[in-house]
Amino acid sequence: MKKSIIALMGLFMLMACSEDAYQEADKLNEPGNVENTGPQNQVYTHDPSIPYDSPYDLGSDRTINYIFKNNTDVELTFHPWVSLCYYDGINDTNHFSFPINNPTLYPVFNILPSPVWNEYDNKITAKIIKIPPYTTETITTTPGMNLPADPSGPKTASGQFFEFGAYAVSTTPQEIALLSQYGKFIGLESNFGAIKFSSLPPGMNPNATWQSVPVLPGSTLKKLYNTSSMEVCTVVGGIANHPSTNTVVFNGMTYTLSAYTTSTDVIVEFN
DSSP: OHHHHHHHHHHHHHHHHHHHHHHHHHHHHSTTOOOEETTTTEEOEEETTTTEEESOOTTOOOOOEEEEEEOSSSOEEEEEEEEEOBOOSSOSSOBTTBOTTOTTTSTTTTSSOSSSOOTTTOOEEOOOEEEOTTEEEEEEOOTTOSSOOOTTSOOOTTSOOOOOEETTEEOOHHHHHHHHHHEEEEEEEETTEEEEOOOSOTTOOOOSSEEEOOOOTTOOOEEEEETTTOBEEEEESGGGGSOSEEEEEETTEEEEEEEEEOSSEEEEEEO
C-alpha cells in the first residue's frame, strides 16, 4: 500500500513540475518579458512585438559593448546625447540615492533644463567622439556599469569615452558616478546629421509591458518605462522627433548613419 501511495505522489510531483516548466516557457514567450541568457544569466530589455532589444536592465550586472563603426572614407564626429536610463518609481528631484537637482554636485545635469528641469526630461551632451575612416572602436563596460563615463574606466583603443563638461563647467565625482551607473546613450548630433537610437514607435501608448513615466507640469515629452527592466524610452517630443537613420549625399557619395541596440550592444554605424 505504501509503495502505491509513494508511486502516486511521485506521479503528481512529476506532473506539477512539468506544468511549472511549461508555464515558465510560456512566460518567456510573452511579448516584452525579460529573458535570462548565457551562463551568467544576463538579462536585458526584450519586446518582440515592436521588435525591440536593448542591453539595459536595472537588475543586471552584465557588461555592455559600445561599438562605433565607420565603414566609409570620411571621418565621423559626433556629440552623444545622454539621459537617465531607468525609472526609479517617482519623477522628483532625486534619482535613486542621487540628489540630482543639486547644481553643485551635478553641475552638467543642471546646465540646460530642456524643456523644464525634470528628472527624466533632462538631456545632456557629451564631448565629441571622433572615428577615423574605416575604423571600428569599442568600449566594453565593467560589470554593472551602464555608461562608460568614468575617466578612470574603460575607453576605446584611442582613449575615448563619454566625457562631460561644457560652458566652463566641469563634472564632479558624484555626477560621474550617476552617469556611469544610470546614464543612457539616447542619440547623437554628428557631422552627418542628428539621430536617435531606434526604440519604441513614436506615439506608442502604455500597455502591460510599457507604463507611463509621470509627467511634470511644463513638460512636453511622453516617456514609457519597461515594467521588467525599468528602461525609460521617449515616445513623444525631444529625442523622439529625430530619425534613427539618416542618409546624406556628400561629395557625390551617399552615406547612411544609424543607431541601434541589441541585447548586448549599443551601436553607431556609418556606411
